[in-house]
Amino acid sequence: MFATKTFLSSVFLAIAYASWANAIQERDIQPSLSTRHVHHVRRDFKVDVFHPASTFETFGTGLETDVSIEARAPTDLNSTALAFVQSRLGVDASSVGFKSGFTARNEKFAYVKQYHDGVPFINAVANVAWKNDKVVSFGSSFVKPQRFASTRPTVAASSVISKVEAAFDGKYNGFPVGLEYLAQDDGSAALVHTIQVQNEEVNSWYEVYVDAHSGEILSATDYVADASYTVLPIHKRALPEGQETLVDPQDDLASPSGWHTIGTASSVTTSGNNVVAYKTSDTGLTSQSSATLNFDYPYDIALQPAVAANLDSARTNAFYIINTVHDFTYRYGFTEAAFNFQNDNFDKGGAANDRVRVSVQDASGTNNANFATPADGQSGTARMYIWTQTSPQRDGSLENDILVHEMTHGITNRLTGGGTARCLQTTESRGLGEGWSDALADWTEQVPEIKDYVLGDYVTNNPAGIRTRPYSRSSTVNPQTYATIRGITAVHRIGEIWANTLHNVHAALVDEYGWSETARTNPEGTEGNVVYLHLFLDALALQPCNPTFVNARAAWIQADANRYDSANRCLLWRAFASRGLGINAVSGTYTDNNDIPADC
Template sequence: MKLTSTMSGYRALALAALLAIPALGSAQNAPLERALSQLSAQRSRLGLSELDLTNPAVTNQYTDKHNGVTHIYLRQRHEGIEILNAVADAHVTSAGKVTALHSSFLPNVATAARATKPTLTPAQAVEAAARALQVAAPRGLNAEVAATPAEGLTFTDGGISQDKIKAKLVYLPVAGGELRLVYDVLLWPTRSDDAWSVRVDAATGALVDKYSYTVHEPVTFAQLTERAVQVMKLPEAAPTQASKVNVPNSYNVWPITVESPNHGARQVVATPADAVASPFGWHDENGVAGNEYTITRGNNVHAYDDRNNRNVYIASQNLSPDGGANLEFNFPYDPAARQVGNLKLSITNLFYWNNLLHDIMFRKGFTEASANFQQMNYTGQGLGNDQVKAEGQDGGGTNNANFSTPPDGTRGKMQMYNWSAAPGSLIVASPASVAGTYPAGLADFGRTVNSLGANYRGKLVLVNDGSAKPSRGCNGPFLNPAALNGNIAVVDRGKCSFASKVQFAQAAGARMVVVVDTTGAATVGGMTGASPDTVGLRIPAVFIPQGLGDRLKQAMEGGGIVMVGGTGGAGPDGDFDNGIVAHEYGHGISNRLTGGGTGACLPTSTNGLPNETMGEGWSDFFALWMTTKPGDVGTTPRGIGTYAGNEPTTGGGIRRKRYTTDFTVNNHTYAFIGTGAGQYSATHDVGEVWATVLWDLNWALINKYGYNADLTAATGGNNIALQLVLDGCKLQKCIPGFLDGRNAILKADSLNNRAANSALIWQVFARRGMGFNAVQGTASVGDNTAGFELPTVLSTQKVLSEKLVEVYPNPAADQLTVRTQVSSKVPVQVELVTVLGRTVLATSASAAHIQAEGVRLNTTELANGIYVVRLTTSEGTITKKVMVQH
């Protein structure tokens, strides 16, 4: 009887679901039936009634060609109305096995839902949403196709939205367990960066909740940049003219793997569109041979400038560069020019990289069916009308970028901003004879030049301290305070400390100080100040070479007014930092693949608590992966955003630590999450830890399988790694945590490679504290516990591989660190022995200590040469060679 009842309930469930999607063919029905049967079979474990499982909506279903897995995404319904955030995903192999199933379906929905009929119409709901966002009421609002409120209606933009407005009647779970009947309105105000999901009460129109589909980089993005920039910017390449060689269908850009103008030269790339991913090229939109556009617009992306922050493309007001009938996008580059001087090249580079990302990720399974970004879906699968709008040199901000990922069927948007000139730069605005941006040394006291604001302009004024050498500024108060007040004091080096000069200038009312070197050196370093000299200093100061100082003084003495600007000079253009472009596009990838295209399964917080949000981590990984070139090695530290941040290629970038497999440089582990007074609860900090372990995985697979320069191929460790990461996004639950992500990658390897890399994956994750004994808790930050152990089957083999022990640095000079993730029931004995077998150093530590922190051996007194590290555990002995070299 029990079996009959279960099957009867399942059949009703399956029939209702299949009726909800009549377009599905029989080939698709079989995996869906399997998924629904499995969900019904687990009803008791999930605490659900048969009624709770009745008639779920299938929000997406597709089958991956590379492994035959069918991914099915469901949303719970009551009385035919969908319930927001109540979702399930099931993944069925080609053999019909449900290999993964997750559910957040809610129990007792019939009791929790207190209304089934709305009072407002969908159009009235749109008006209510507009009021809630404090934008004008819509005008001429018309529905495109007749539909019921529960099916959802698509309206015109009403003159208030950047895209079409959508409204759907849904239930929203609220505090206390109630299901509130609301309209979910997708509204993207014309003057807003945010694409909003606005939830208004279906009876009163009152705002109940709202959710932004836009991933913003936080304000600390700029602060991190400022903190990292403590070095001179590398000299830019000389201006380059466009190549005179006529190459049809070509783009003169920084091509694939070249991260920025600092990382390599421009090249003319001909016919780069992938024949599988973009079969009609990059300028098509109708799926018929022949280009619809000769500007930077096509099926995958429309790139244009938005310098005036209009958030919309108007042909007469925005630039979308034209390559002519032959599609030759070949424009000059002048690194010394203001951004507008390189605008055509900037937008072309943005267009090229967005298309590259589309094509490469398409080959790895981010296809039309899996909710990628295309205006027309050539296969007819998935929803079209959602090319990326890539807005270059966006006027909506500086030192930043963002990406909006509304649900499948609504266009994504990337906004790339200009970045400030380096804090270590002096920007001379006028006169023309000395205008330019010059390298300058920084002070380790006071504030930075950026603190003056982008629009600051001040006159240079030479100080007079009343001494025999009045421009030294060592005697106070100065004799010309009226001239200095609100302007920029110029002082010469010598006699007194830098800080003393700045103190006197500040007292005279100066807003900034320019210190001129007097040694004749061609370049200068920074300025230091010792307490108590620096106490109370609030104005910025920079240090410039004598040659530049003499030129500025000459212009001043000639009666000219020399004006120096704040940060509004020609800083880097974010459109040329290809790593940041890839990072932003990466938000679209992870948001669309997780949860089947809803764009809402990676919230940064839930119920006010920060989540283990991995979105920033996936995006950093994509940025690093797309810019890895043949010959690179995993131990090389790599920063994110070094070009945008005015740093050399070896700079620290805009993250806490550079990415590398070298644990001495980047020691991020799962233990960092939610620790240090919340230091690792912010979105980017949490994402850094996730990107670190993905980067380790990438290099572990490259070390095993090699690097393949063909980034569309299936072979090579780098391609295998990317495939696992993308498939992991598809297989994980909605609102995942770190261990959910780890398990999804392990599952992907079992499906793609018959678990050939399972041991390697466990080793990589265990090394960073996401081992077998790690505990995730919820997906919120702070209830996790790091664990460094390997699964028993890997850590109890009597013949243990040297790959399970890590020694660094190697060669070692004064200290050697030894780590392993192997378990041991007794203290681990650690020895350093000569090649002749003589023990020269020995210690012991618990398995937990050596897994998490390792042990350190003092090698200061050892002779140079080759030694062997020997670890003795209850599970076996491991040895590994190491060199000592002082």
């Protein structure tokens, strides 16, 4: 979600969050940021969500071969992952089930669910990573419930769908209802029906967990995270920097059939294998302006966004930006097998039929944007709004940092937890999600000398943008550190702290190794911005479900060990420690620690 500093009159969840956060700061809820989140669905209805705390271990170069099953080479990723989790956690074979996994270079990743009597848990998962067939990291939120509800439901799912629709002001979307266990904070495990409901008008999309014995709504996953062609090239931030006409910008590796082909079918509209950009419905597309696949629709800033030519320009730019992010992140590992967004996966793994849907000038809101990320196999949806603080009004689809921010929500929600989209749901992990989204937008627009970075300045007509401070290496310009989290519950404010930390990591890497102009298309370079993006995406696949800041930092250190044999270990530690995430920082304390390893 792309929230602003000022309260905006909008009906959807992200903006409502800002108003209730202030009201609850008087009580001490800080220790729960890593395990809880409150969904305020309506003024009179909220859901307090619990996720078991995750543990996360990293093992540097890997566990040695004499460490029993824990170091066994994953010749069969499924069975080896299950055996490792059984051994590490001391559980039996009936308690674990393989969820998903993929291989990238000399690394392997597996995601395992906890089971009881053949029924999986929603919020108890584990993830294992190997490098060169040695285990290098392990995360787990497995639980040991004291009480289990019966595996046979006594309340039919069909009887509670209408209740869920009413409570969440949405409609059941037809996705198959599931039956799973939900670990609760009182030590019990509830049997629940999983029911998806959506409301297109207010941009909501929830997976709701209803007690299969009492019919009570217990919890929910919120899938929405508040995200030739004449376009604004991705390295530019906003419309005043000037549109350009780009010829064949697609990456033939990431999009081998181009941007306008799905299987054997081709289109001459803003619709293709990775993205469909539309107004109102999937059929409200922009068609080519002249010869085949020419989309020449310059934006006229003197006119309102809704005029025909400006609407076509907005759809074209959104189509271009989301495709471009798809393509460069593909090069860095966000592939079909790693749960990306494509309708046709070309038999390369992962679930298909889930291209990104981008609704431009969406009528359901103003002055914001959001991205809904369901599990692999269901389309992610970005909603881009018109901003009303200027005359003429301004279109969020013509400010690239907003589009990149929203698409990054899809990436981080898919890569964390193995494609489930359920693993960034606590307040702290949702804050990290906002931070990653800002940080990737920052990465796309930087130049060889990393400069202070501001988001949302064009649409708001405010040079300060929409965050409280610019992202900066200067502690005067931006003094935020890990300790700044204390007392904060708004996820965008938490996200600022992580984004600023990563801004400093990026700057340190560019200082050390220089900057590549071809980083988006050549991930083989040794320059600092290339190294940064590799570690950015690698760490997402390593970290546990619902990570904390300390978990996320540990995943970066382990990602460097995996890919670069810890060549950047001390540089990374110094950068993280400079913002309070030193080696002795402890999850949940939100106390700065500036220590680095003794050998650094």
